[in-house]
Amino acid sequence: MTRQPQRAGSAQVAAGPAQAEVALPWILAVLLRGLRAILWFAGAGAAISLVVALLQPRRYTSSFSFFPQSVSGQGTDGLAALAGQVGISLGAVGGSSQPPQLFAALIETREVLGPVAVDTVATTGSGTERVPLAEFLGISGADGPPPVVLERTIEALRRDVISTGVAARTTGVVSVRVRTKSPQVSLAIAARLLDGLNRYNRQIRQAQAAEERRFIEGRLGAARAALRAAEDALQRFLQTNRQFAGSPQLSLQRGRLERELALRQQVVTGLTQQSEDARIREVRDTPIITVIEAPLNEERSLAVIADVKKLIPNKPIRYLVSTHHHWDHLGGVRAYVQQEGVTIVLQQNNHAYYAEVLTVRPWTLKPDRLALAPPEEVAEGYTFETVGQKYVLTDGTKVMEVYNVQGLAHAQGMLMAYLPKEKLLIEADIVDTDRPLPATPTRDMTSFYKAAQMLKLDASQIVPIHGKPIPWNDFVKVAGGSKSN
Numbered sequence: 135m136t137r138q139p140q141r142a143g144s145a146q147v148a149a150g151p152a153q154a155e156v157a158l159p160w161i162l163a164v165l166l167r168g169l170r171a172i173l174w175f176a177g178a179g180a181a182i183s184l185v186v187a188l189l190q191p192r193r194y195t196s197s198f199s200f201f202p203q204s205v206s207g208q209g210t211d212g213l214a215a216l217a218g219q220v221g222i223s224l225g226a227v228g229g230s231s232q233p234p235q236l237f238a239a240l241i242e243t244r245e246v247l248g249p250v251a252v253d254t255v256a257t258t259g260s261g262t263e264r265v266p267l268a269e270f271l272g273i274s275g276a277d278g279p280p281p282v283v284l285e286r287t288i289e290a291l292r293r294d295v296i297s298t299g300v301a302a303r304t305t306g307v308v309s310v311r312v313r314t315k316s317p318q319v320s321l322a323i324a325a326r327l328l329d330g331l332n333r334y335n336r337q338i339r340q341a342q343a344a345e346e347r348r349f350i351e352g353r354l355g356a357a358r359a360a361l362r363a364a365e366d367a368l369q370r371f372l373q374t375n376r377q378f379a380g381s382p383q384l385s386l387q388r389g390r391l392e393r394e395l396a397l398r399q400q401v402v403t404g405l406t407q408q409s410e411d412a413r414i415r416e417v418r419d420t421p422i423i424t425v426i427e428a429p430l431n432e433e434r435s436l437a438v439i440a441d442v443k444k445l446i447p448n449k450p451i452r453y454l455v456s457t458h459h460h461w462d463h464l465g466g467v468r469a470y471v472q473q474e475g476v477t478i479v480l481q482q483n484n485h486a487y488y489a490e491v492l493t494v495r496p497w498t499l500k501p502d503r504l505a506l507a508p509p510e511e512v513a514e515g516y517t518f519e520t521v522g523q524k525y526v527l528t529d530g531t532k533v534m535e536v537y538n539v540q541g542l543a544h545a546q547g548m549l550m551a552y553l554p555k556e557k558l559l560i561e562a563d564i565v566d567t568d569r570p571l572p573a574t575p576t577r578d579m580t581s582f583y584k585a586a587q588m589l590k591l592d593a594s595q596i597v598p599i600h601g602k603p604i605p606w607n608d609f610v611k612v613a614g615g616s617k618s619n
């Protein structure tokens with residue numbers, strides 16, 4: 135895969151005289167008498183290559199280097215899978231023991247080069263004039279059928295523009311050089327390559343973690359069933375043999391059942407931890423969805439989940455912020471836990487109550503999906519993030535700050551969510567715009583207003599759980615008096 139830089143103008147200028155010097159001593163020793171002619175030829179050779187070099191357009195190189203990490207700590211299995219997906223056999227790139235070469239090969243795959251090839255490039259510094267890359271590279275028939283042009287452009291990128299090198303024997307660093315006749319274009323292509331490589335690498339890591347999590351969760355299901363069976367066996371034994379102190383055989387049997395139970399418990403605990411780790415890897419660097427509030431019931435939640443998926447496809451719902459414990463805000467949490475395996479972000483005082491809501495089984499009103507198929511996290515206590523004062527959710531781009539508002543008559547502390555970039559403040563049951571705002575602020579409005587001021591939240595809109603969004607200033611007119619803010 136390693137490719138040397140080829141017929142570059144500036145490199146050729148230096149290469150001419152150097153070749154003459156290297157050639158000279160050898161020729162001197164063999165053909166001493168032809169010295170004059172030899173010198174003449176060597177000189178002419180240098181001159182010719184200099185002319186060739188000057189005739190070629192100048193080329194500009196942009197380069198970057200990186201050190202490939204093994205995929206999610208899974209060694210080279212992951213890389214083999216990665217290679218398989220892009221049609222590279224690991225044998226062709228030096229075997230799975232040399233993953234850096236695989237990454238060098240990845241750069242020249244269609245998956246990474248395709249998006250670059252169909253792009254336009256800015257040929258001036260200001261970036262105002264853009265031409266298709268095919269045209270810029272002078273691909274013949276650049277106005278032909280797109281698939282043909284794409285093919286030729288990818289080929290030209292591989293052949294003339296991109297070269298990769300791997301320090302396979304030493305550091306394993308992969309270096310990539312991009313050479314075109316425009317410095318801006320070289321830089322832009324290099325950036326796109328790095329970007330494509332990163333994205334691809336991340337996708338693979340996540341897909342693997344997801345695959346791994348599904349596998350572990352499958353095993354966890356079986357392990358739980360075995361644990362339950364062991365529990366049942368011990369229970370049956372204890373019920374039927376109330377007095378076994380006098381019987382060595384029964385004592386022995388009891389010991390065996392207890393050891394079996396302890397072992398099963400250990401397996402379940404270990405697998406639970408592993409599934410949690412895989413889950414964390416899966417969402418690392420991924421945009422994830424946070425839903426605020428799961429009101430009413432399962433039906434409502436499932437409908438909301440379906441709509442969220444339609445609106446933002448291919449991203450997992452990982453957090454559910456629940457403002458407080460009233461049924462019109464909490465009734466649907468079981469569905470989120472069962473369906474999406476969310477982590478519930480809640481006010482710290484509510485932890486016990488929510489835990490109870492989630493563990494109630496059977497669900498007497500109407501058996502919901504949680505009652506029918508309880509996920510393992512509920513029992514293990516992995517489902518909650520309690521908020522004392524502040525909790526921040528972020529995926530690296532979007533930020534949601536969650537605050538615990540105190541001094542409310544409605545409930546002992548309620549969560550509100552603030553999106554600093556969007557300047558939205560989301561609250562429940564403090565400002566309900568289903569009704570007109572009161573002339574004088576309620577106690578809760580005042581507490582809420584003070585909290586927002588103290589936290590220096592720069593909201594432009596309030597988004598109530600009950601009602602439509604209103605401008606923050608409309609609320610300030612009621613709660614803060616028009617002078618203070």
Ligand SMILES: [Zn+2]
Nearest residue numbers: 458460544563
């Ligand atoms: Zn309420």
Ligand SMILES: [Zn+2]
Nearest residue numbers: 460462463563
């Ligand atoms: Zn409410």
